[in-house]
Amino acid sequence: MKIIIDAMGGDNAPDAIVRGAVQAADQLGVDIVLVGDEARVRPLLGQCAPQNPDRITVHHASEIITMEDNPISVVRQKKDSSLVVALRLLGEGAGDAMVSAGSTGALLTGATLFVKRIKGVRRAALAPVLPTAKGGSLLVDCGANVECSAESLVQFAFMGYYYTQKQMGMKNPRVGLINNGAEETKGTDALREAYQILKKASAEGKINFVGNIEGRDIPEGAADVLVCDGFTGNVVLKTIEGVGLFFVGKVKEIFMKNAATKLAGAIVKPGLREFKKMLDYNEVGGAPLLGISKPIVKAHGSSGAEALKNAVRQAVVYAKGGAVADIERSIAQLSPGSDG
Amino acid sequence: MIFDKLCELVADQFGVDPEEVTMETSFVDDYNADSIDIVELMMAVEEEFHLGEVEENALENIKTIGDVVEYIQARVDED
Numbered sequence: 001m002k003i004i005i006d007a008m009g010g011d012n013a014p015d016a017i018v019r020g021a022v023q024a025a026d027q028l029g030v031d032i033v034l035v036g037d038e039a040r041v042r043p044l045l046g047q048c049a050p051q052n053p054d055r056i057t058v059h060h061a062s063e064i065i066t067m068e069d070n071p072i073s074v075v076r077q078k079k080d081s082s083l084v085v086a087l088r089l090l091g092e093g094a095g096d097a098m099v100s101a102g103s104t105g106a107l108l109t110g111a112t113l114f115v116k117r118i119k120g121v122r123r124a125a126l127a128p129v130l131p132t133a134k135g136g137s138l139l140v141d142c143g144a145n146v147e148c149s150a151e152s153l154v155q156f157a158f159m160g161y162y163y164t165q166k167q168m169g170m171k172n173p174r175v176g177l178i179n180n181g182a183e184e185t186k187g188t189d190a191l192r193e194a195y196q197i198l199k200k201a202s203a204e205g206k207i208n209f210v211g212n213i214e215g216r217d218i219p220e221g222a223a224d225v226l227v228c229d230g231f232t233g234n235v236v237l238k239t240i241e242g243v244g245l246f247f248v249g250k251v252k253e254i255f256m257k258n259a260a261t262k263l264a265g266a267i268v269k270p271g272l273r274e275f276k277k278m279l280d281y282n283e284v285g286g287a288p289l290l291g292i293s294k295p296i297v298k299a300h301g302s303s304g305a306e307a308l309k310n311a312v313r314q315a316v317v318y319a320k321g322g323a324v325a326d327i328e329r330s331i332a333q334l335s336p337g338s339d340g
Numbered sequence: 341m342i343f344d345k346l347c348e349l350v351a352d353q354f355g356v357d358p359e360e361v362t363m364e365t366s367f368v369d370d371y372n373a374d375s376i377d378i379v380e381l382m383m384a385v386e387e388e389f390h391l392g393e394v395e396e397n398a399l400e401n402i403k404t405i406g407d408v409v410e411y412i413q414a415r416v417d418e419d
Contacts (some may be wrong), residue, residue: 059349072375073396112376120355122372149372 001319003312004095007036007063008082009102011302017101018044020308025055028311030316035059035093037088050182061085067301071105075113083107089113097295097315099286101303108144108287118324120331121291123152125230126159126298127160128287129168131278134221138164138173140290142233149202150193153177153227157198158330160225161207162302166321167288167314169223176213178232186212194227206333220259244279248272285310288318295319342389342412344401344403348385363406378402391415 003019007014014036021032022045026110034041038060050056052263063081065074077086083102087110090098098115100107108124125141141148141158148156157175164173177195179187184195193210202209213222228236251272255265285307286299295318299311316325343363349357354371367373367381382394382402389412402408 072379076379076393109376109379113380123374133379145374 001032001316002031002095003088003315003319004033004035004089004098005308005312006082006098006100006102007034007106008061008088009141010308011084012106012304013101014040014323016304017042017308018309019048019305020048020303020312022048023305023309024312026051028313028316030055030312031088032056032312033059033089035061035089036082037062037064059085059089062153064218065103065106065227067103069103069106071103071109074103074106075110076179084110084114087111087296088241090296091115097297097320099299099308099311099315101286101299101301101308101311104298104301107296107298108289110170111289111296114292115296117291118293118331120326121155121159121327123148123155124289124291125152125156125159126287127163127290128237130218130226130237131244132219132221136168137218137221137224137226138168139226139228139233139237141228141230142237142287143230144289145230147231148190148229151198153194153229154189154197154201154334157194157207157209157225157227158334159327160227162326162330163288163290163318163323164189164224164294166323166326167317170224173224174208174210175221175225175227176210178226178228179212179214179219180237182212184212184215190229206330209271241279248276248279285312285314288314293324293328295324341414342409343405344390346385346408346412349381349388350405353381353384361405363404363409365405366392366403367405368403375399381408385412 007017010017018041021034023031025032032079038058041058061080061082063078063284065078065081065083083100083106086098089095091114112124123145126144127138127140128142129136130139138160140160161173164170177191179191198209201207210223213226255261286297289296295315296314297311299308345382347358347361348363382399386394398411
């Protein structure tokens with residue numbers, strides 16, 4: 001198993017990325033291709049002293065895509081950027097999966113242009129896992145596509161359904177549409193149309209559609225796969241992150257009030273630490289780019305070494321599990337003219 | 341000739357019947373295309389018609405199939 005890593009993408013690149021890559025090679029037993037500026041990457045690699053140096057190779061790329069670059073045009077302008085070179089290597093079959101903590105927009109554009117979407121997929125989607133009372137729910141899409149047609153929403157539902165089966169070990173994940181009411185008449189035209197298509201597919205046993213999910217039911221884990229357009233998904237994701245941090249901060253304030261509350265705080269501290277861990281992107285790893293013909297994982301932009309290693313672990317499971325092939329089959333069956 | 345070849349590329353990318361593609365077909369209105377779709381199509385056009393890289397400002401002006409045909413014709417004439 002060989003994972004290609006964009007060594008120059010992310011707030012803490014290349015330092016944290018190289019350290020995370022070395023941890024991944026040492027602890028997960030995978031081969032790594034680090035793509036980036038050799039003059040910066042090699043000395044960092046030397047400092048990390050990997051246990052298995054043969055597992056890690058460096059592929060030079062002279063340019064870096066920044067968050068300020070236009071994501072659509074930059075992938076054609078900066079042809080020798082670490083992100084574009086890494087994607088091209090993946091497209092050419094030089095590795096089994098790719099991980100980047102760089103620009104989400106550039107990754108989406110580059111993946112579409114150089115690795116290509118699965119045939120029949122209209123839009124690739126970014127799908128992070130949200131922490132919920134039942135463990136976690138996959139959110140498809142969280143920002144790759146601001147507006148979506150019913151066709152895209154239905155494709156997101158199937159992509160999420162198959163990904164969670166392979167990646168999260170769920171046998172028959174519950175798929176819901178994020179909407180402003182539970183009734184099937186709620187929402188935009190696209191949501192109502194998607195509802196009817198998914199309802200029919202569910203009745204035919206092709207998917208486990210549980211209907212519309214309201215915002216307040218998301219933290220309860222009302223569905224294992226939450227489907228929405230990228231605009232809605234991004235608001236949901238950031239709201240949950242914000243509310244979680246607000247809650248942790250407030251609880252801390254309460255426990256720090258006086259000696260008695262501090263004592264009580266000390267007792268519940270391990271539990272609170274666990275809760276904070278649930279919200280920590282360093283633990284989760286990254287979000288897959290669903291709908292692309294090869295496994296790609298977007299690590300959080302602020303990823304440290306641990307987060308990067310976890311994103312690599314996720315990429316390994318994604319590549320080994322065969323979710324791409326399952327998605328490909330399901331999309332082919334959805335296409336007009338198919339018997340499926 | 342240019343139109344026929346282009347229809348094949350468009351049909352393949354957008355999953356539509358090539359017979360339904362016309363010079364007036366709009367990428368956004370008819371195929372719900374976004375900017376990545378346009379870049380993707382034009383990269384396929386570059387390869388199919390052996391053109392150099394399509395300039396950024398040209399991409400911004402592409403709205404219909406007719407615009408692409410016109411662009412390809414102009415580039416072919418230049419050569």
